[in-house]
Amino acid sequence: MQIFYAPNINGNTYTLPEEESKHCIRVLRLNTGDELTLIDGKGNLFTATIATPNPKRCEVIVTDVKTEYGKRNFYLHIAIAPTKNIERLEWFLEKATEIGIDEITPILCERSERKVVNNERLEKIIVSAVKQSIKAYVPQLNPMVPLKQLLAHDTEGQKFIAHCNSWELPLLKNNANPNSRVTLLIGPEGDFTPNEVDLSITRGYQEISLGSSRLRTETAGLVACHTINIMNE
Amino acid sequence: MQIFYAPNINGNTYTLPEEESKHCIRVLRLNTGDELTLIDGKGNLFTATIATPNPKRCEVIVTDVKTEYGKRNFYLHIAIAPTKNIERLEWFLEKATEIGIDEITPILCERSERKVVNNERLEKIIVSAVKQSIKAYVPQLNPMVPLKQLLAHDTEGQKFIAHCNSWELPLLKNNANPNSRVTLLIGPEGDFTPNEVDLSITRGYQEISLGSSRLRTETAGLVACHTINIMNE
Numbered sequence: 001m002q003i004f005y006a007p008n009i010n011g012n013t014y015t016l017p018e019e020e021s022k023h024c025i026r027v028l029r030l031n032t033g034d035e036l037t038l039i040d041g042k043g044n045l046f047t048a049t050i051a052t053p054n055p056k057r058c059e060v061i062v063t064d065v066k067t068e069y070g071k072r073n074f075y076l077h078i079a080i081a082p083t084k085n086i087e088r089l090e091w092f093l094e095k096a097t098e099i100g101i102d103e104i105t106p107i108l109c110e111r112s113e114r115k116v117v118n119n120e121r122l123e124k125i126i127v128s129a130v131k132q133s134i135k136a137y138v139p140q141l142n143p144m145v146p147l148k149q150l151l152a153h154d155t156e157g158q159k160f161i162a163h164c165n166s167w168e169l170p171l172l173k174n175n176a177n178p179n180s181r182v183t184l185l186i187g188p189e190g191d192f193t194p195n196e197v198d199l200s201i202t203r204g205y206q207e208i209s210l211g212s213s214r215l216r217t218e219t220a221g222l223v224a225c226h227t228i229n230i231m232n233e
Numbered sequence: 234m235q236i237f238y239a240p241n242i243n244g245n246t247y248t249l250p251e252e253e254s255k256h257c258i259r260v261l262r263l264n265t266g267d268e269l270t271l272i273d274g275k276g277n278l279f280t281a282t283i284a285t286p287n288p289k290r291c292e293v294i295v296t297d298v299k300t301e302y303g304k305r306n307f308y309l310h311i312a313i314a315p316t317k318n319i320e321r322l323e324w325f326l327e328k329a330t331e332i333g334i335d336e337i338t339p340i341l342c343e344r345s346e347r348k349v350v351n352n353e354r355l356e357k358i359i360v361s362a363v364k365q366s367i368k369a370y371v372p373q374l375n376p377m378v379p380l381k382q383l384l385a386h387d388t389e390g391q392k393f394i395a396h397c398n399s400w401e402l403p404l405l406k407n408n409a410n411p412n413s414r415v416t417l418l419i420g421p422e423g424d425f426t427p428n429e430v431d432l433s434i435t436r437g438y439q440e441i442s443l444g445s446s447r448l449r450t451e452t453a454g455l456v457a458c459h460t461i462n463i464m465n466e
Binding site: 070091095098099100134135153171173182211212213214215216219222223226227229230233 | 303324327331332333365366367368401404406436444445446447448449452455456459460463
């Protein structure tokens with residue numbers, strides 16, 4: 001199934017952007033009356049047929065809408081320090097999107113080696129993972145913020161910080177509740193500093209462990225993501 | 234902590250291979266009496282001190298041995314069809330090693346687009362992930378075999394085949410037993426054929442689902458690996 005991302009779709013007709021029109025008509029060789037699937041990234045999955053097979057402005061007519069397609073019974077927000085090697089963060093974004101995540105915030109920590117990210121590029125990776133895994137919701141990617149700024153916000157639901165400064169921490173799987181809203185912090189290579197952990201605790205974050213293995217930043221993010229998903233299955 | 238892989242270590246003294254001797258003496262600038270850690274990949278974690286800081290043949294003396302270091306209470310064997318883009322399989326190997334896996338067999342399936350892999354290269358990726366995550370056991374990587382050949386073997390423990398030909402399959406997490414030996418099959422892009430699924434069933438494999446998300450081959454492999462790990466925590 002070929003999925004097209006139409007974030008600004010509105011009403012029963014839609015004109016694909018030039019690039020996607022070209023892909024649809026020239027590459028896939030679709031023609032008048034052929035069916036395709038669109039998502040708006042907000043939970044709507046549209047079935048549409050091609051009305052005008054224009055390779056620059058392909059017009060389609062929506063014939064069916066599924067709302068809240070694949071809606072989950074939980075909300076997962078992972079705030080993660082971007083890795084020095086950006087490919088590792090990109091990999092996390094692709095896999096977390098496939099498995100299931102709602103919101104991602106890149107955070108700047110005391111030990112962060114990477115201090116900037118290109119959100120436009122990261123957005124593209126998320127959208128392509130959404131299309132590949134046939135999801136109707138596109139995870140929200142927030143601008144990068146310093147950890148302290150994120151902690152200053154009041155956040156609903158359960159709040160966790162995963163770190164390795166202690167081996168005596170309780171497991172995430174034993175402390176997260178199903179059907180709930182979860183915010184989880186993953187630190188950079190070198191981990192959070194004790195100061196950052198203490199500050200998180202004062203802001204209501206609970207320290208947790210992701211298991212006995214020593215994991216890279218992006219692996220920890222994915223393990224946390226799958227842990228929350230599996231307990232909501 | 235710097236870990237050196239010494240698969241053929243035997244006795245209380247060991248001479249590092251030329252490349253690792255150079256890394257140890259020229260790069261890390263270690264010298265006589267300095268301490269380092271070695272693993273044999275079979276569960277032994279050695280503490281050793283440098284006796285002869287030769288940059289080509291660095292000799293060390295073992296001062297302490299931890300046996301069965303990080304030994305797990307379960308055995309996980311994943312047989313997976315290598316991905317068309319080999320980087321995706323390599324990524325699976327790195328992450329599965331970090332999270333915890335004992336044996337991996339690349340399998341050739343009816344819909345496999347990739348029919349050969351370079352096990353020497355894959356071994357290196359596994360060993361570097363073992364060192365990075367400080368493990369004393371190196372997962373066993375078997376030569377690539379046709380699925381039918383793998384199925385012809387009698388295998389102890391629980392046997393599962395993950396596929397998407399049906400949405401009504403039971404979840405792996407509800408069917409795998411903790412503290413047990415598990416063999417799990419992951420198909421290629423395009424999934425197993427119905428014939429392959431039927432053959433697996435006749436060989437005692439149970440069909441399971443990894444959840445409601447449509448996952449890529451390498452993501453399915455990792456989700457299966459983490460599912461077995463998390464239920465043994």
